[in-house]
Amino acid sequence: MAPDLDAVSEADLAAKTGTLAAWLRANAPVAIGYSGGVDSAYLAVTARQTLGAGGALAIIGRSASYPAEQWQTARDVAQRFDVTVLELDTAELDDPRYAANPSNRCYYCKTELWSRLVPVARARGFATVIDGTNADDLSDYRPGAQAAREHRVASPLAELGFTKLHIRHASRALGIPTWEQPSSPCLSSRLPYGTEVTRGRLRQVELAEAALRRLGIAGDLRVRFHDDLARVELAPAELSTWLAPERMAVLTEAVLEAGFARVALDLRGFRSGSLNVLHGVSAA
Amino acid sequence: MTPNDVRGDRSARNGVALAAALAMRGIECALEVRGALALLLPKPESVAALQVDENRRAVLALAKEHGFTHVAIELPSERRRSSTPPPDAPVLRD
Numbered sequence: 001m002a003p004d005l006d007a008v009s010e011a012d013l014a015a016k017t018g019t020l021a022a023w024l025r026a027n028a029p030v031a032i033g034y035s036g037g038v039d040s041a042y043l044a045v046t047a048r049q050t051l052g053a054g055g056a057l058a059i060i061g062r063s064a065s066y067p068a069e070q071w072q073t074a075r076d077v078a079q080r081f082d083v084t085v086l087e088l089d090t091a092e093l094d095d096p097r098y099a100a101n102p103s104n105r106c107y108y109c110k111t112e113l114w115s116r117l118v119p120v121a122r123a124r125g126f127a128t129v130i131d132g133t134n135a136d137d138l139s140d141y142r143p144g145a146q147a148a149r150e151h152r153v154a155s156p157l158a159e160l161g162f163t164k165l166h167i168r169h170a171s172r173a174l175g176i177p178t179w180e181q182p183s184s185p186c187l188s189s190r191l192p193y194g195t196e197v198t199r200g201r202l203r204q205v206e207l208a209e210a211a212l213r214r215l216g217i218a219g220d221l222r223v224r225f226h227d228d229l230a231r232v233e234l235a236p237a238e239l240s241t242w243l244a245p246e247r248m249a250v251l252t253e254a255v256l257e258a259g260f261a262r263v264a265l266d267l268r269g270f271r272s273g274s275l276n277v278l279h280g281v282s283a284a
Numbered sequence: 285m286t287p288n289d290v291r292g293d294r295s296a297r298n299g300v301a302l303a304a305a306l307a308m309r310g311i312e313c314a315l316e317v318r319g320a321l322a323l324l325l326p327k328p329e330s331v332a333a334l335q336v337d338e339n340r341r342a343v344l345a346l347a348k349e350h351g352f353t354h355v356a357i358e359l360p361s362e363r364r365r366s367s368t369p370p371p372d373a374p375v376l377r378d
Contacts, residue, residue, distance in 0.1 A: 226318065231356050243335045245328075252359040264323055264356035267340050278320050278354055 008169045016162055017046075017170055023156045024050045027128040031121035033113065034058035034085070035066070036074025038164065039132030039157060041178040042171045047130075048083045049174075057126055058083050061090040061113045064199045065186040067206050069213070077178060086124075088116050093197060103143070103193045109186070110147035118151050133158045134167055140273055182220045183272060191225045192275050201225055208232075208258035215254055220270035223255065230260040236269035297322070297351035305346045311339070313357075320353040331357065 024030060028051045034040045040058075047056035060066075060074055078085045090112050092098045098108035114129070121129050131148055133155035138145075148155065157167065164183070171179035187202045195201075208223040208230055219235040232255065234242060242251055242265065255263040266274075299317040306313060306324070311333060313326035324343075326334070333339045334357060347355040 226321070229318075229323070229358075231321070231354075239340065240335045240337065243331060245331070248331075248359050249362075252361045256361060262358060263361065264358045266354060266356045267324075267334065268344055268355065274354070 008165050013166060013169055013173075016160060016166055019160050020046060020156060020162070021050045023160060024055075027130075027154070027156075029055045029057070029126050030128045030130050031057045031059055031117070031124075031126035033117060033129065033131040033153065034060050034074060034078075034083075035132075035184075036060075036070050036072075036077055036178070037132065037184045038171065038178045038181055039134050039167055041074070041077045041132075041176055042167045042174070043130065043132045043157060044083050045077065045081045045174055045176050046170075048081055053082065053084060056083065057121065057124065058085045059117050059121060060085060060087045061117060062087055063090045064093055064202050065109070065188045065197070067184070067187055067209070069210060070184055073178065073181070077176060081176070086120070088120060090116055093199060099197050101188070101191055101193055101195055101197050103141075105188060105193070105197070106142065106144035107147050109188070110144035111150070114147055114151035114153055118153070128154060130154045130156055135161050135163050189275070190223055192278065195225065195227070204259045205230075208255045208260065211254035211257060212251065215250060222270060222274065223258075224266075224275060228261040229264055230255045230258070230262070231264045231266055233266045233268075233270040233274060239265070239267070239269055299350075302347060302350040302352065305350065306343065309339075309342055309346065311343060316358075320351070322347050322350075322352040322355045324355065324357045326357055328360075 024047055030047050030051065032040060032044045032047060034044050044056065044058040058078055060071065062071065075085070077083070092109045092112040095108050095112060098105055098112070118129050129152070131153050133142070133145060133148070134157045138158055145155075168179045187205050188197045190205045191197055191201060205223050205225055209221060212221055212223070212232070217234060217238065219238065220233070222233040224231040224233060232251065241247060248265075251265070252263045297317055297320065299315050299322065302322055303313065303315040311324075311326060311330045313324040313330055316323040316325065334343070343355055
C-alpha cells in the first residue's frame with residue numbers, strides 16, 4: 001500500500017527540510033553511513049545537494065547481511081544524484097557475539113560498521129559522520145543506536161523530528177526513487193534471536209525474498225526464518241490474493257526453491273519488528 | 285480431525301483450546317505450537333475461508349485470546365506431500 005503522504009503538511013515539511021539543510025551546513029563536510037534504504041538515500045542526496053560534491057561522502061558497509069538488491073539500489077541512487085560513494089567490507093558474521101544472534105545483535109553489527117567506517121571517514125577529512133536513523137526508530141528497540149553514540153555518529157533526521165512519512169514525502173519531492181520503497185532492514189532481522197546467523201541462512205532468506213519479488217510482490221515483504229519453516233509476511237492488503245490456491249502454489253514453490261522445507265503465510269501480514277514481538281522484546 | 289490435533293510446544297499457550305475455538309468458527313485445522321506462533325495446517329475449505337478478511341481477523345483475535353502473538357498457515361506443497369502427512373492425518377505429539 002502506498003504511504004499516505006497527505007498526512008504530512010507542506011509547511012511542516014518545508015520547515016524540516018530547512019532545518020536539515022542548516023544542520024548539514026553547520027556540520028559539513030559529512031560522511032553518511034549509506035545503505036540505499038529510504039532514510040540514508042534521502043540523507044545522502046540532501047547532503048550532496050546542500051554541500052556540493054566535496055561536502056558529502058556516502059559510505060556503504062558490505063557484508064552477507066546486506067542484500068545484493070539493496071546494494072544495487074544504493075549504487076543507482078548515488079549515480080543518479082552524483083553522490084560520491086566509498087565501499088567497505090564489514091565482517092560482523094565473524095564476531096561470535098553477533099553470530100549468536102542475541103537481542104542486541106544490532107549493537108555488534110553497528111559496532112563493526114562504525115569502527116571501520118568512522119576512522120576511514122575522518123582520515124579523508126570528514127569529521128562528521130551521520131546515519132539515517134529517523135524519529136520513528138526511536139520508539140522501537142534499536143540497540144544499534146548505542147553503537148552509533150559510542151562512535152559519535154549523529155542522527156540528524158531523528159534529532160530534527162523527521163518521521164518516515166516526512167522522509168518519503170521529501171524524497172518524492174526530490175525525485176529519489178526510494179520514496180515508496182518498503183523499509184529494508186538487514187537480512188539478519190529475519191532470524192529469531194538465538195538462532196545462529198550464518199551466511200547460508202542469510203542467503204536462503206535473500207533468495208526467497210528475491211524470488212517473491214520476481215513474482216510481482218512490490219510492497220512490504222519479509223521471509224522469517226524458523227529453521228525448516230519460512231514464514232512469509234506480506235502487506236495485509238495482499239493476503240487475500242495470495243491465499244487463492246493457484247497463487248499460493250506459486251508462492252510456495254518459489255520459497256521452497258530457496259532451500260526451505262516448509263512454507264507458511266502469516267495471517268496478520270507484515271509488521272515491522274515482528275520477531276521482537278514473537279520473542280517478547282517489544283509489545284504485540 | 286479433532287481439536288486435540290496439536291503438536292509442538294504446548295507449555296505456555298493453549299493450542300488445544302485455540303484449535304477448538306477455530307473449529308467452532310468453522311476453521312478446521314491441525315495446529316502446531318511453535319512458541320508464540322500458532323501454525324495452522326488447515327483443510328482446503330478452511331484455506332478458502334481464510335481468503336475473507338473478516339475470517340482472518342476472527343482467527344487473529346482468537347489466537348490472541350489464547351496467548352499467541354502470531355498465526356500463520358502452512359501452505360500445501362506437492363513437493364512436501366510425499367514426506368508429510370496431510371493435515372487430517374494423525375499428528376505427532378511431543
